[in-house]
Amino acid sequence: MDVNETMTWLDQWFDRLIEEKAYLSDLDQKIGDGDHGNNMARGAVATKEALKNKQSEDVSALFMTVAQTLMSKIGGASGPLYGSAFLAMATTAKNSDNIADIFAAGLDKIQQRGKAEPGEKTMVDIWHPAVEALKANSLNQEVLDEASAKTTELKATKGRASYYGERSIGEPDPGAESSKYLFEALIQANV
Ligand code: ADP
Ligand code: MG
Numbered sequence: 522m523d524v525n526e527t528m529t530w531l532d533q534w535f536d537r538l539i540e541e542k543a544y545l546s547d548l549d550q551k552i553g554d555g556d557h558g559n560n561m562a563r564g565a566v567a568t569k570e571a572l573k574n575k576q577s578e579d580v581s582a583l584f585m586t587v588a589q590t591l592m593s594k595i596g597g598a599s600g601p602l603y604g605s606a607f608l609a610m611a612t613t614a615k616n617s618d619n620i621a622d623i624f625a626a627g628l629d630k631i632q633q634r635g636k637a638e639p640g641e642k643t644m645v646d647i648w649h650p651a652v653e654a655l656k657a658n659s660l661n662q663e664v665l666d667e668a669s670a671k672t673t674e675l676k677a678t679k680g681r682a683s684y685y686g687e688r689s690i691g692e693p694d695p696g697a698e699s700s701k702y703l704f705e706a707l708i709q710a711n712v
Contacts, residue, residue: 526710527580530706530710545695548693552688560596598680602696606630609626642694647704
């Protein structure tokens with residue numbers, strides 16, 4: 522991963538989050554408290570600004586700025602999860618430019634913090650198959666579409682959506698969707 526490619530990827534993710542703000546909050550309205558789109562768009566705007574004002578020397582430094590800004594601006598359950606994922610990615614990117622290793626470190630941290638396993642209808646249900654596909658060098662749109670469709674059919678057992686029990690089945694998970702955009706942007710940016 523080089524700094525310019527990484528910037529392109531992140532910028533596309535942030536633009537998408539801003540674009541889909543209303544949609545993500547609508548999803549969260551159905552199985553949460555309706556703030557996920559606002560949370561993510563606020564984080565995206567702030568991080569774009571932070572990156573503009575700070576020239577990053579390398580990918581690790583770039584991820585560090587992203588981590589700090591997301592952590593302080595997103596709030597909710599997802600802020601600390603995305604924030605600590607990028608923090609772990611910053612640490613791994615210091616010693617490795619293997620994209621699968623970098624994202625695997627992010628996923629580990631999300632699971633460590635959120636205590637969610639695959640199958641609980643969270644962002645882990647996108648990150649896990651995406652990391653597996655990165656390891657096999659086979660991440661593509663189909664992998665993400667399939668993971669997202671599967672997640673929709675799960676019953677939520679972690680986070681606010683778990684209060685909805687059976688009613689969460691058939692609704693897309695907002696954090697899984699915002700994570701899907703992250704990996705879609707990664708594919709588009711050809712990192
Ligand atoms: P909040 O639930 O505090 O309102 P958000 O609405 O911003 O926070 O984020 C909700 C998303 O966070 C969920 O859709 C889910 O993907 C993710 N999430 C919540 N709890 C967990 C967890 N324990 N592990 C992994 N992801 C989680
Ligand atoms: Mg919410």
